[in-house]
Amino acid sequence: MLFIKNKRIKQIIECVPNISEGRDIDKINTIASAAQEIDGVKLLNVDPGKATNRTVITFVGEPQKVIDAAFLVIKKAQELIDMRKHSGEHPRMGATDVCPLVPISNISMQECVKWAHKLGEKVGKELGIPVYHYEQAAKEEKRINLANCRQGEYEGLSKKLTDTNWKPDFGPSEFNNSIQKSGATAISARDFLVAYNINLNTTSTRRANAVAFDIREAGRIKREGGKITGEILKDKDGIPIKEPGLFKAVKGIGWFIEEYGIAQISYNLTNINISPLHEVFDKTCERAVARGMRVTGSELVGLVPKKVLIEAGEYFLKKQQRSIGIEEDEIIKIAIKTLGLDELSPFNPKERIIEYMLNSDAKKPLVNMTLTEFANETASESPAPGGGSISAYCGALGISLGAMVANLSAHKRGWDEKWEDFSSWAKKGIEYQKKLLELVDEDTNAFNNIMNAFRLSQDTEKDKEKRKKAIQEATKHAILTPFQVMETAFISMEVMKEMVNIGNPNSVTDAAVGALCARTAVIGAFLNVKINCGDCEDKQFVEDILKKAQKIVDDASALEQKIIEITNSKI
Numbered sequence: 047m048l049f050i051k052n053k054r055i056k057q058i059i060e061c062v063p064n065i066s067e068g069r070d071i072d073k074i075n076t077i078a079s080a081a082q083e084i085d086g087v088k089l090l091n092v093d094p095g096k097a098t099n100r101t102v103i104t105f106v107g108e109p110q111k112v113i114d115a116a117f118l119v120i121k122k123a124q125e126l127i128d129m130r131k132h133s134g135e136h137p138r139m140g141a142t143d144v145c146p147l148v149p150i151s152n153i154s155m156q157e158c159v160k161w162a163h164k165l166g167e168k169v170g171k172e173l174g175i176p177v178y179h180y181e182q183a184a185k186e187e188k189r190i191n192l193a194n195c196r197q198g199e200y201e202g203l204s205k206k207l208t209d210t211n212w213k214p215d216f217g218p219s220e221f222n223n224s225i226q227k228s229g230a231t232a233i234s235a236r237d238f239l240v241a242y243n244i245n246l247n248t249t250s251t252r253r254a255n256a257v258a259f260d261i262r263e264a265g266r267i268k269r270e271g272g273k274i275t276g277e278i279l280k281d282k283d284g285i286p287i288k289e290p291g292l293f294k295a296v297k298g299i300g301w302f303i304e305e306y307g308i309a310q311i312s313y314n315l316t317n318i319n320i321s322p323l324h325e326v327f328d329k330t331c332e333r334a335v336a337r338g339m340r341v342t343g344s345e346l347v348g349l350v351p352k353k354v355l356i357e358a359g360e361y362f363l364k365k366q367q368r369s370i371g372i373e374e375d376e377i378i379k380i381a382i383k384t385l386g387l388d389e390l391s392p393f394n395p396k397e398r399i400i401e402y403m404l405n406s407d408a409k410k411p412l413v414n415m416t417l418t419e420f421a422n423e424t425a426s427e428s429p430a431p432g433g434g435s436i437s438a439y440c441g442a443l444g445i446s447l448g449a450m451v452a453n454l455s456a457h458k459r460g461w462d463e464k465w466e467d468f469s470s471w472a473k474k475g476i477e478y479q480k481k482l483l484e485l486v487d488e489d490t491n492a493f494n495n496i497m498n499a500f501r502l503s504q505d506t507e508k509d510k511e512k513r514k515k516a517i518q519e520a521t522k523h524a525i526l527t528p529f530q531v532m533e534t535a536f537i538s539m540e541v542m543k544e545m546v547n548i549g550n551p552n553s554v555t556d557a558a559v560g561a562l563c564a565r566t567a568v569i570g571a572f573l574n575v576k577i578n579c580g581d582c583e584d585k586q587f588v589e590d591i592l593k594k595a596q597k598i599v600d601d602a603s604a605l606e607q608k609i610i611e612i613t614n615s616k617i
Contacts, residue, residue, distance in 0.1 A: 056152065057151065058106055058107065058151035058153070059107070059109050059149055060090075060148040061081075061104070061116045061146070062102060062103065062148065062239075063116060063119050063123075063142050064101070064103075064138075064144045065100070065119075065141060066123075066134070066138050066140065067100070067101055067123075068094040068096055068097075068134065069099055071094070073127070074092065074101050075092070076122060076126065077122045077126060077127075078092045078101075078103045078119070080118040080121070081103070081105045081118065082105075082115075084111050084112075084115040084118070085111070086108060086111045087107035087114075087115040088105060088404075090105055090106060090349055090400065091349050092104075093348050095305075097134070097306070098134045099134030102241065106404065109153065109161045113164060113168070117169060117172075117173075120169055123142045123228075124228045127141035128227050130226060135302070135303065136312075139230050139232070140228060140232075141228045142231045143196075144180075144192065145231060145233045145234075146234045147161055148235075148237065148238055148239075149235075155182055159182050159183045162179060162183040162233050162235040166179055166215055169231060169233070171217070175229075175231050176207060176217040176219070177231055177233055178195040178212075178214055178231075180194075180232050181235065182234065183235045184234075185215055189215075204221035207219045214230065237316065238351055239314055239316050240350055240351075241314055241346070241348055242313045242344065242345075242346055242347070243344060243345045244313070244341055245308055245344060245390065246308060246311065246334060246339050246341060247339055247340045247341075249307070250302075250309055251301055251309055253339060254301065254302075254309040256300075257311055258299055258311045259291060259298075260292060260329075261311070261326060261329060262298035263295060263296050264288060264290070264297070267286045267289075268286070268287045268289045292329055293329070294320050295315065296326060306390055322361075324357060324358035324362070324385070327341070327344060343388075343389025343390065344386050345389070345391070346393075349400040350399060351401070352400070355377075355399065358381035359377035359378055359381035359384075362381065363377070364469075368456070368457070368465070368469075369452065369457065369469035370472070370473050371449050371452055371453055371470075372472070372476065378399075412435065420439075430489075430490040431486070431490045434528045434531065434570075434574040435487070437528065438485040438531045438535075438567065439486050440564075441531060441535035441563065441566075441567030442486065443560075444539075444559075444560040444563025444564035444566075445479045445538040445560060446479055446560070447559055448538065448541035448542040449471075449476055451545040451553045451557045452468045452469075452471040452475060453472045454549075454552075455545070455549045455550040456469050458550050468549070471544055475538065478537065478541070481530075481534050482534055482538070482567070485527060485531050488527050489574070496517065496520045496524055499517040500513075500517060521578060521581050522584070525591060529571070532598045532599075538564055539602065541560075542560045543561070545560075546558055546612045546613050554613050554617065555613060564606075569603075579591065
């Protein structure tokens with residue numbers, strides 16, 4: 047990638063307004079589409095819930111544009127939603143109940159807080175809606191917790207506004223006609239929150255709550271003798287003592303969903319690094335069974351980071367003593383099926399994983415083409431993809447064979463005690479494969495960057511100097527990219543060597559073919575390194591890179607020969 051000094055790095059934030067309408071699709075779409083009036087804002091997801099009468103809207107973009115879009119969404123919700131007529135299972139206090147901002151790329155939480163305050167001030171002044179800032183954007187400690195800000199919900203708002211301790215951060219304090227209709231809005235800056243519901247085979251809200259209290263951080267109020275009917279235990283200040291639940295950074299409550307005819311536990315996972323979703327799910331299953339119930343499935347509300355489902359899939363594969371060295375799509379499928387995310391409605395990961403949605407408009411990369419499309423693109427009169435991309439792809443195919451042998455060995459009958467070792471090798475192989483597949487496109491991008499540099503203006507001496515510098519920077523990148531192919535393909539051969547040594551003997555030749563592909567990738571990429579070095583004016587750089595590259599070629603050829611010898615001794 048051509049590096050340009052002083053180029054502005056784009057900051058991206060996510061906004062997740064929760065509006066108090068989940069049944070009128072026309073209203074929901076009208077409110078959500080308001081975000082798209084701002085050029086550069088991408089609407090990622092609209093997730094309505096009939097029983098909760100609530101919709102989660104997700105969009106992303108640069109900070110100022112997201113703030114402008116959020117304001118339009120809140121304004122449209124104010125116009126179309128009448129809180130005097132609203133009812134639903136979910137706690138709420140306004141037409142736009144909450145509007146959190148989440149840092150996604152190249153922006154700090156502190157910066158997000160400033161944008162949240164800017165949005166709050168605009169909403170309070172221009173729309174006349176009371177605004178409470180919570181979590182990271184809270185202006186005082188008691189407002190950090192959303193539950194405190196929302197206590198009393200809409201029905202208690204008129205009384206709350208008269209309490210000097212709960213004066214809004216922005217907006218009016220009197221319960222006027224406008225506020226009777228709109229309610230109040232809570233605006234925050236926070237880390238990524240996963241809204242997650244677990245389905246139970248019961249209709250009892252009380253029993254669902256019992257499990258929720260076991261799990262959530264707040265736990266339950268302690269009673270004398272540990273009995274439900276026991277007297278509430280209090281501290282010296284008269285405040286009820288709580289017995290904490292099993293997980294930090296987890297909020298939970300049980301409710302009955304008439305739409306589905308079942309009780310659910312609704313969780314908010316506010317820090318998935320502390321309390322991963324799959325662990326919360328597993329422990330909920332355990333506690334449900336202990337109380338005579340069973341988890342039948344679960345549902346995610348809105349979007350989720352890819353790591354959540356990857357970690358879940360790997361966790362459940364390990365419990366089955368299965369290899370985790372498989373492609374991410376298969377890992378995600380395991381997570382979806384085990385968590386039962388498709389029990390109540392279809393779950394399409396391409397529409398529910400935030401990374402996939404952010405990249406959905408990107409140009410189709412070479413590695414996403416069919417084999418025929420890729421072959422035809424290579425054979426066309428265009429000079430790219432060329433030898434560098436093909437070398438990277440050859441290396442990707444080689445390590446794919448190595449990973450295949452590791453996976454076959456992990457699942458071989460009678461080798462159950464070895465599955466973890468083979469799984470580790472397969473996972474390592476998939477990591478090499480992923481890197482080489484990225485380099486397929488990166489090599490073509492590097493070539494295109496050189497062409498773009500040559501097209502720069504030469505009108506003035508300054509233009510000529512800028513063009514020359516850009517050409518040299520692009521040329522170095524075009525050298526380093528196939529060099530990365532060489533390094534990665536060579537290192538990947540460790541998997542093939544181990545598999546011909548200890549892997550499934552019926553697949554020893556597959557691992558050997560993988561080694562042949564890897565060595566071919568090394569030599570093919572070396573040719574591209576050498577030809578691109580001819581245009582580089584930094585002679586010391588050229589001398590160093592060619593010396594390192596030649597050693598990789600020599601080592602790869604020697605290792606290939608060793609792998610072939612071992613293979614021939616076994617067939």
